[in-house]
Amino acid sequence: HVGSKLDDGVGYDLSASTFSPDGRVFQVEYAMKAVENSSTAIGIRCKDGVVFGVEKLILSKLYEQGSNKRIFNVDRHVGMAVAGLLADARSLSEVAREEASNFRSNYGHNIPLKYLSERVAMYVHAYTLYSAVRPFGCSFILGSYDQDDGPQLYMVDPSGISFGYWGCAIGKAKQAAKTEIEKLQMKDMTCRELVKEVAKIIYIVHDEVKDKAFELELSWVGEVTNGKHELVPKDIRVEAEKYAKVCTTTTSLLHGISVTWVQNNSTFKVFFPHFMVTN
Amino acid sequence: MAAYMSAGRSANAFSTHDFVPEWAQEEVSTGTTIMAVEFDGGVVIGADSRTTTGAYIANRVTDKLTPIHDHIFCCRSGSAADTQAVADAVTYQLGFHSIELDEPPLVQTAANLFQQMCYRYREELMAGIIVAGWDKRRGGQVYTVPMGGMIVRQPVSVGGSGSSYIYGFMDSNYKPGMTKEECLHFCTQALALAMERDGSSGGVARLAAITEEGLERRVVLGHQLPKFSNT
Numbered sequence: 001h002v003g004s005k006l007d008d009g010v011g012y013d014l015s016a017s018t019f020s021p022d023g024r025v026f027q028v029e030y031a032m033k034a035v036e037n038s039s040t041a042i043g044i045r046c047k048d049g050v051v052f053g054v055e056k057l058i059l060s061k062l063y064e065q066g067s068n069k070r071i072f073n074v075d076r077h078v079g080m081a082v083a084g085l086l087a088d089a090r091s092l093s094e095v096a097r098e099e100a101s102n103f104r105s106n107y108g109h110n111i112p113l114k115y116l117s118e119r120v121a122m123y124v125h126a127y128t129l130y131s132a133v134r135p136f137g138c139s140f141i142l143g144s145y146d147q148d149d150g151p152q153l154y155m156v157d158p159s160g161i162s163f164g165y166w167g168c169a170i171g172k173a174k175q176a177a178k179t180e181i182e183k184l185q186m187k188d189m190t191c192r193e194l195v196k197e198v199a200k201i202i203y204i205v206h207d208e209v210k211d212k213a214f215e216l217e218l219s220w221v222g223e224v225t226n227g228k229h230e231l232v233p234k235d236i237r238v239e240a241e242k243y244a245k246v247c248t249t250t251t252s253l254l255h256g257i258s259v260t261w262v263q264n265n266s267t268f269k270v271f272f273p274h275f276m277v278t279n
Numbered sequence: 280m281a282a283y284m285s286a287g288r289s290a291n292a293f294s295t296h297d298f299v300p301e302w303a304q305e306e307v308s309t310g311t312t313i314m315a316v317e318f319d320g321g322v323v324i325g326a327d328s329r330t331t332t333g334a335y336i337a338n339r340v341t342d343k344l345t346p347i348h349d350h351i352f353c354c355r356s357g358s359a360a361d362t363q364a365v366a367d368a369v370t371y372q373l374g375f376h377s378i379e380l381d382e383p384p385l386v387q388t389a390a391n392l393f394q395q396m397c398y399r400y401r402e403e404l405m406a407g408i409i410v411a412g413w414d415k416r417r418g419g420q421v422y423t424v425p426m427g428g429m430i431v432r433q434p435v436s437v438g439g440s441g442s443s444y445i446y447g448f449m450d451s452n453y454k455p456g457m458t459k460e461e462c463l464h465f466c467t468q469a470l471a472l473a474m475e476r477d478g479s480s481g482g483v484a485r486l487a488a489i490t491e492e493g494l495e496r497r498v499v500l501g502h503q504l505p506k507f508s509n510t
Contacts, residue, residue: 107376108390109388
């Protein structure tokens with residue numbers, strides 16, 4: 001690994017308390033690699049709410065449907081979608097819950113999302129300062145809806161920075177997902193319209209060849225849910241998935257070969273080891 | 280003996296000692312009249328100016344309207360020391376919180392901070408506080424935090440020993456939808472009535488109007504207070 005080793009073989013990448021000669025903290029970068037190994041999660045903010053979509057890869061047929069959740073409730077009005085090491089993400093969701101709860105207990109109202117994400121980001125950042133601990137190997141997207149601030153979306157990564165977004169993606173297909181998100185006019189959309197688009201993006205970026213089966217976890221918070229963060233109801237999710245499947249036509253023949261194309265764009269991917277599939 | 284602006288007190292800590300004379304062991308029922316009124320666009324707050332230790336008026340020009348933040352005030356009744364200490368603590372906490380949030384604090388937040396402290400230390404404190412101010416989210420708001428540490432938002436609230444005498448006036452004269460000037464007049468009259476009847480309230484009437492633009496303070500001196508015929 002370029003730059004991570006001294007002449008005498010002792011690396012700059014062994015602890016988070018060491019900078020490399022070109023000013024990088026390798027442990028934090030390695031933590032971000034862990035996030036990139038995980039399946040994709042996206043969050044998009046629209047005019048009256050926030051929608052999360054997570055591509056949950058099914059590693060075993062024995063998994064109970066709906067288990068291994070990647071989307072958490074942090075407070076009534078705040079949701080959190082994660083990517084990366086799930087155990088790290090779960091412990092951070094507890095940290096976020098405590099922050100939100102303490103805020104409400106001290107100040108008597110809903111925690112503003114900007115403040116919550118800064119507090120949790122500060123916590124994540126603390127683990128990038130010492131050699132005795134490792135950084136958190138997960139990124140997460142926080143979303144909330146509140147009468148006064150409206151919909152808010154923030155993302156925190158392992159380095160401990162947090163930014164506000166209209167749309168963001170984390171995980172293995174984040175680049176492809178970001179490209180899709182950029183095409184949307186989310187500021188003019190409602191949650192109901194956005195749910196379908198989020199489902200579509202997850203279906204588009206899912207790599208059928210490498211990753212086989214997946215379960216789509218969808219959640220939202222907004223005017224449509226009266227400010228409560230919850231999983232999208234089954235009927236709406238089913239409708240969204242149907243829309244997603246229609247848009248990304250998958251002709252899965254005997255060996256799961258798929259043809260997908262990206263709308264409004266002339267690029268398309270075709271896999272045809274044995275069959276030529278046209279549409 | 281401590282200075283009080285309170286509305287009655289239970290057993291004195293020194294009551295069992297013999298070297299303090301009887302009159303100094305008397306139950307301290309000293310006073311204050313404080314009040315606050317919401318209107319569209321802000322609040323009007325008012326208080327009398329008398330602080331007593333027993334029968335002696337320690338300060339006849341007290342300012343019981345204390346700023347907590349740019350657009351948030353509190354009216355203090357009860358032990359002068361207790362209310363000053365609590366107000367100082369809340370001022371610090373609220374200032375810190377406001378900087379963290381990078382926006383002006385909510386009146387509700389200030390009121391909750393008072394409530395937290397007044398409830399937690401309810402056995403030690405004697406403090407009846409009215410928190411009033413303006414914020415961008417909900418405009419003018421009045422929250423009363425009486426002794427014991429409960430909190431409730433009210434369009435108009437009175438407190439202190441003098442308040443007993445003006446509940447009737449308040450109930451019959453308050454109308455929702457008053458203007459700032461009408462609120463100021465309403466408060467002046469109410470304070471004058473209370474100060475006339477309550478021996479523990481008196482001096483001058485201090486008033487303040489808090490709106491988005493800021494703060495406007497007024498003092499109504501003794502001879503300028505409205506007079507009511509009762510002969």
